[in-house]
Amino acid sequence: EVQLVQSGAEVKKPGESLKISCRGSGYRFTNQWIGWVRQMPGKGLEWMGIIYLGDSDTRYSPSFQGQVTISVDKSINTAFLQWSSLKASDTAIYYCARREAGRLDVWGTGTTVTVSS
Amino acid sequence: QSVLTQPPSASGTPGQRVTISCSGGGSNIGSNTVNWYQQLPGTAPKLLIYSHNQRPSGVPDRFSGSKSGTSASLAISGLRAEDEADYYCEAWDDSLNGPVFGGGTKLTVL
Numbered sequence: 001e002v003q004l005v006q007s008g009a010e011v012k013k014p015g016e017s018l019k020i021s022c023r024g025s026g027y028r029f030t031n032q033w034i035g036w037v038r039q040m041p042g043k044g045l046e047w048m049g050i051i052y053l054g055d056s057d058t059r060y061s062p063s064f065q066g067q068v069t070i071s072v073d074k075s076i077n078t079a080f081l082q083w084s085s086l087k088a089s090d091t092a093i094y095y096c097a098r099r100e101a102g103r104l105d106v107w108g109t110g111t112t113v114t115v116s117s
Numbered sequence: 118q119s120v121l122t123q124p125p126s127a128s129g130t131p132g133q134r135v136t137i138s139c140s141g142g143g144s145n146i147g148s149n150t151v152n153w154y155q156q157l158p159g160t161a162p163k164l165l166i167y168s169h170n171q172r173p174s175g176v177p178d179r180f181s182g183s184k185s186g187t188s189a190s191l192a193i194s195g196l197r198a199e200d201e202a203d204y205y206c207e208a209w210d211d212s213l214n215g216p217v218f219g220g221g222t223k224l225t226v227l
Contacts, residue, residue: 035216037162044119044221045154045162045205061215095161099216102209103152103167110161 002026004034004096004108011114012086019082020111022096029053029077033099036070036081039110040092050099051079086115120145121206121219128225134194137222139206141187145217149209151189153182156203156221165204166191193224201226 007021035050049060051070058070072079094111097104122140129135153166164173166182181192193200206219
Protein backbone atom coordinates (compact mmCIF):
# COMPACT_ATOMS: atom_id res chain seq x y z
CA GLU A 1 0.00 0.00 0.00
CA VAL A 2 1.29 3.44 -0.93
CA GLN A 3 1.68 5.58 2.19
CA LEU A 4 3.30 8.76 3.39
CA VAL A 5 4.37 8.42 7.01
CA GLN A 6 4.95 11.66 8.86
CA SER A 7 6.95 12.30 12.00
CA GLY A 8 5.25 12.76 15.35
CA ALA A 9 3.81 15.81 17.06
CA GLU A 10 6.21 18.53 18.18
CA VAL A 11 6.01 21.13 20.96
CA LYS A 12 8.52 23.94 20.60
CA LYS A 13 9.27 27.40 21.95
CA PRO A 14 9.37 30.55 19.81
CA GLY A 15 12.77 31.00 18.22
CA GLU A 16 13.61 27.29 18.17
CA SER A 17 14.35 25.37 14.99
CA LEU A 18 12.45 22.33 13.74
CA LYS A 19 12.62 19.77 10.95
CA ILE A 20 9.69 17.43 10.32
CA SER A 21 9.69 14.51 7.95
CA CYS A 22 7.55 12.62 5.45
CA ARG A 23 8.64 9.10 4.48
CA GLY A 24 7.26 7.28 1.49
CA SER A 25 6.50 3.59 1.77
CA GLY A 26 5.03 1.03 -0.58
CA TYR A 27 6.40 2.70 -3.70
CA ARG A 28 9.57 4.12 -5.19
CA PHE A 29 10.10 7.57 -3.78
CA THR A 30 11.61 8.95 -6.95
CA ASN A 31 10.69 11.18 -9.87
CA GLN A 32 7.63 12.54 -8.16
CA TRP A 33 6.50 15.75 -6.58
CA ILE A 34 5.90 15.94 -2.84
CA GLY A 35 4.11 18.99 -1.50
CA TRP A 36 3.52 20.46 1.94
CA VAL A 37 0.19 21.89 3.12
CA ARG A 38 -0.51 23.88 6.29
CA GLN A 39 -3.75 23.80 8.24
CA MET A 40 -3.93 26.28 11.09
CA PRO A 41 -6.33 25.52 13.96
CA GLY A 42 -9.90 25.61 12.70
CA LYS A 43 -8.83 26.88 9.29
CA GLY A 44 -8.54 25.65 5.72
CA LEU A 45 -5.72 24.19 3.64
CA GLU A 46 -2.82 26.35 2.50
CA TRP A 47 -0.24 25.36 -0.08
CA MET A 48 3.32 25.87 1.17
CA GLY A 49 5.57 24.45 -1.50
CA ILE A 50 6.61 21.43 -3.49
CA ILE A 51 9.77 19.48 -4.27
CA TYR A 52 10.57 17.20 -7.18
CA LEU A 53 12.30 14.13 -5.85
CA GLY A 54 14.22 13.50 -9.08
CA ASP A 55 16.39 16.61 -8.98
CA SER A 56 15.25 18.42 -5.80
CA ASP A 57 13.69 21.23 -7.84
CA THR A 58 11.77 23.19 -5.17
CA ARG A 59 9.04 25.78 -5.55
CA TYR A 60 7.51 27.80 -2.75
CA SER A 61 4.21 29.57 -2.38
CA PRO A 62 4.91 33.33 -2.17
CA SER A 63 3.37 33.27 1.32
CA PHE A 64 5.98 30.82 2.57
CA GLN A 65 9.06 31.78 0.53
CA GLY A 66 11.89 32.50 2.96
CA GLN A 67 9.87 31.23 5.93
CA VAL A 68 10.51 27.49 5.53
CA THR A 69 12.88 25.15 3.71
CA ILE A 70 11.77 22.03 1.86
CA SER A 71 14.31 19.31 1.15
CA VAL A 72 14.57 15.60 0.37
CA ASP A 73 16.85 12.67 1.10
CA LYS A 74 16.15 10.08 -1.57
CA SER A 75 18.40 7.52 0.09
CA ILE A 76 15.88 7.19 2.91
CA ASN A 77 12.71 7.95 0.92
CA THR A 78 12.07 11.05 3.00
CA ALA A 79 11.07 14.67 2.40
CA PHE A 80 11.53 17.37 5.01
CA LEU A 81 10.03 20.69 6.05
CA GLN A 82 12.10 22.88 8.32
CA TRP A 83 12.07 26.15 10.18
CA SER A 84 15.10 28.03 11.50
CA SER A 85 13.18 30.18 13.97
CA LEU A 86 9.62 29.21 14.89
CA LYS A 87 6.88 31.70 15.74
CA ALA A 88 3.65 31.12 17.62
CA SER A 89 1.82 31.62 14.33
CA ASP A 90 3.50 28.47 12.98
CA THR A 91 1.22 26.42 15.23
CA ALA A 92 -0.66 24.17 12.82
CA ILE A 93 -1.00 20.71 11.35
CA TYR A 94 1.38 20.14 8.45
CA TYR A 95 0.53 17.58 5.78
CA CYS A 96 2.73 16.19 3.06
CA ALA A 97 1.07 14.91 -0.08
CA ARG A 98 2.16 13.33 -3.35
CA ARG A 99 1.28 15.33 -6.43
CA GLU A 100 0.70 12.90 -9.26
CA ALA A 101 -0.88 13.77 -12.63
CA GLY A 102 -2.13 17.12 -11.39
CA ARG A 103 -3.69 15.99 -8.15
CA LEU A 104 -2.72 15.30 -4.52
CA ASP A 105 -3.50 11.61 -4.52
CA VAL A 106 -1.74 10.37 -1.38
CA TRP A 107 -1.66 12.32 1.88
CA GLY A 108 0.34 11.85 5.04
CA THR A 109 -1.44 11.67 8.38
CA GLY A 110 -0.16 15.11 9.38
CA THR A 111 2.29 16.45 11.94
CA THR A 112 0.96 18.73 14.66
CA VAL A 113 3.36 21.52 15.53
CA THR A 114 2.67 23.60 18.63
CA VAL A 115 4.79 26.68 19.27
CA SER A 116 4.28 28.20 22.70
CA SER A 117 6.39 29.89 25.33
CA GLN B 118 -8.53 35.17 1.67
CA SER B 119 -8.41 32.07 -0.54
CA VAL B 120 -7.87 32.34 -4.28
CA LEU B 121 -10.79 29.97 -4.93
CA THR B 122 -14.14 30.88 -3.37
CA GLN B 123 -16.40 28.33 -1.71
CA PRO B 124 -19.43 28.82 0.53
CA PRO B 125 -18.35 28.32 4.15
CA SER B 126 -21.20 25.94 4.89
CA ALA B 127 -23.79 23.67 3.31
CA SER B 128 -26.37 21.30 4.72
CA GLY B 129 -28.90 18.68 3.77
CA THR B 130 -30.95 15.84 5.13
CA PRO B 131 -30.21 12.15 4.53
CA GLY B 132 -31.07 11.14 0.99
CA GLN B 133 -30.97 14.67 -0.38
CA ARG B 134 -28.71 16.02 -3.12
CA VAL B 135 -26.31 18.79 -2.16
CA THR B 136 -24.01 20.86 -4.35
CA ILE B 137 -20.96 22.86 -3.33
CA SER B 138 -19.62 25.56 -5.63
CA CYS B 139 -16.06 26.72 -6.24
CA SER B 140 -15.36 29.96 -8.08
CA GLY B 141 -12.00 31.00 -9.46
CA GLY B 142 -10.47 32.81 -12.40
CA GLY B 143 -8.84 32.40 -15.77
CA SER B 144 -5.41 31.53 -14.36
CA ASN B 145 -6.68 28.61 -12.27
CA ILE B 146 -10.05 26.92 -12.86
CA GLY B 147 -10.40 28.58 -16.25
CA SER B 148 -7.29 26.91 -17.62
CA ASN B 149 -6.59 23.89 -15.42
CA THR B 150 -8.28 20.85 -13.95
CA VAL B 151 -10.16 20.97 -10.66
CA ASN B 152 -9.80 18.52 -7.80
CA TRP B 153 -11.91 18.05 -4.71
CA TYR B 154 -10.83 16.75 -1.31
CA GLN B 155 -12.86 15.47 1.61
CA GLN B 156 -11.61 15.99 5.14
CA LEU B 157 -13.47 14.01 7.78
CA PRO B 158 -13.22 15.39 11.33
CA GLY B 159 -9.77 14.86 12.82
CA THR B 160 -8.31 13.20 9.72
CA ALA B 161 -6.13 14.11 6.78
CA PRO B 162 -7.72 15.26 3.53
CA LYS B 163 -8.51 12.60 0.97
CA LEU B 164 -8.77 12.94 -2.81
CA LEU B 165 -12.45 12.75 -3.74
CA ILE B 166 -12.70 13.98 -7.34
CA TYR B 167 -9.92 14.77 -9.82
CA SER B 168 -9.79 16.26 -13.30
CA HIS B 169 -13.20 17.92 -12.78
CA ASN B 170 -15.26 14.71 -12.65
CA GLN B 171 -13.13 11.58 -12.15
CA ARG B 172 -13.41 9.45 -9.02
CA PRO B 173 -10.46 7.56 -7.53
CA SER B 174 -11.03 3.90 -6.87
CA GLY B 175 -13.23 3.42 -3.83
CA VAL B 176 -15.11 6.72 -4.01
CA PRO B 177 -18.85 6.07 -4.38
CA ASP B 178 -20.60 7.31 -7.50
CA ARG B 179 -22.82 9.44 -5.24
CA PHE B 180 -20.02 11.97 -5.57
CA SER B 181 -19.66 13.83 -8.86
CA GLY B 182 -17.92 16.93 -10.12
CA SER B 183 -18.33 19.38 -12.96
CA LYS B 184 -16.68 22.49 -14.33
CA SER B 185 -17.92 25.36 -16.44
CA GLY B 186 -15.69 28.28 -17.34
CA THR B 187 -14.07 29.56 -14.16
CA SER B 188 -16.35 27.70 -11.76
CA ALA B 189 -16.68 24.14 -10.59
CA SER B 190 -19.16 22.19 -8.51
CA LEU B 191 -19.19 19.11 -6.34
CA ALA B 192 -22.48 17.25 -6.07
CA ILE B 193 -23.34 14.65 -3.45
CA SER B 194 -26.49 12.65 -4.01
CA GLY B 195 -28.17 10.28 -1.58
CA LEU B 196 -26.63 12.19 1.31
CA ARG B 197 -25.47 10.08 4.25
CA ALA B 198 -24.47 10.93 7.80
CA GLU B 199 -20.90 9.85 7.07
CA ASP B 200 -20.63 12.54 4.38
CA GLU B 201 -20.45 15.18 7.11
CA ALA B 202 -17.02 16.68 6.51
CA ASP B 203 -15.12 19.66 5.13
CA TYR B 204 -14.77 19.78 1.35
CA TYR B 205 -12.05 21.68 -0.51
CA CYS B 206 -11.61 22.48 -4.19
CA GLU B 207 -8.13 22.88 -5.65
CA ALA B 208 -6.63 23.85 -8.99
CA TRP B 209 -3.24 24.78 -10.36
CA ASP B 210 -2.75 28.53 -10.77
CA ASP B 211 -0.60 29.57 -13.72
CA SER B 212 0.09 33.04 -12.27
CA LEU B 213 1.26 31.71 -8.90
CA ASN B 214 2.88 28.63 -10.49
CA GLY B 215 1.41 26.45 -7.79
CA PRO B 216 -1.86 24.94 -6.61
CA VAL B 217 -4.51 27.02 -4.86
CA PHE B 218 -7.26 25.83 -2.56
CA GLY B 219 -10.73 27.04 -1.83
CA GLY B 220 -11.48 28.09 1.72
CA GLY B 221 -13.42 24.92 2.37
CA THR B 222 -17.10 24.12 2.86
CA LYS B 223 -18.35 22.48 6.03
CA LEU B 224 -21.14 20.05 5.13
CA THR B 225 -23.65 19.26 7.85
CA VAL B 226 -26.06 16.36 7.52
CA LEU B 227 -29.16 17.35 9.47
